[in-house]
Amino acid sequence: MGKSKKKTVRPLGAFVLVERNEAETTTQGGIIIPDGSQEKPLEATVVAVGSGRADQKGNITPLTVKKGDKVLFSKFGGAEVNIENQDLMVLEERDILAVIS
DSSP states (O other): OOOOOOOOOOOOTTEEEEEEOOOOSBOTTOOBOOGGGOOOOSEEEEEEEOSOEEOTTOOEEOOSOOTTOEEEEOTTOOEEEEETTEEEEEEEGGGEEEEEO
């Protein structure tokens, strides 16, 4: 048998594939936060973007985020996926609230 090829995931249209950034495990005061009481972070890094949003005439408007951007996203947006043991999220661009620079 040959080597298995690494999967490539390309979001469609106005969708964006992101990887959540790690949650802080300690507070500024040095208190360790147990895993069970940590909220999932709302900050992520863009892994891939779709081709853009299509209007009623079929014209494509490119997305405003690009691969590598650090973003804040809506708490209730997106779908979690696991691709080759990597936890990712697929979001619509409208679920992205801001780009962090």
